[in-house]
Amino acid sequence: MTILLFGITKDIVGSPTLSFPTSSVSGKRMPNTVKELKVYLGKTYPELNKLSSLAVAVNNAYADDDHIINSYDEIALIPPVSGG
Structure with a gap:
């Protein structure tokens, strides 16, 4: 499973992508x-829990x-965005 990270999620994780092995996680x-x-990622990267919202796209x-x-x-984490 590949997870694409955008905006602040990329900064929190420190990478533009995450990959999970197909059989198990830890x-x-x-x-x-x-x-x-979301629960797993929140435990692994607690700063994600501080986001006001987090949309997830699958394929x-x-x-x-x-x-x-x-x-x-293919999963994408889409943080809240603001316009200007």
Whole structure:
């Protein structure tokens, strides 16, 4: 699973992408839903929890928390944006 990071999420993680092994994450099963992924990332990168919102796209489409994710999905974390 590849996770693309944009804006402040890229700064928090320190990289423009994250990759998860297909079998497990730190000996645990891989997150199955967008919500599980958000919880995992929030524990791994606590600064993400401070964002006012965090949209997630799966394969180029916005996804709700109950959306099922698979090891072959491309996921994007989209932080809040402001215009000017």
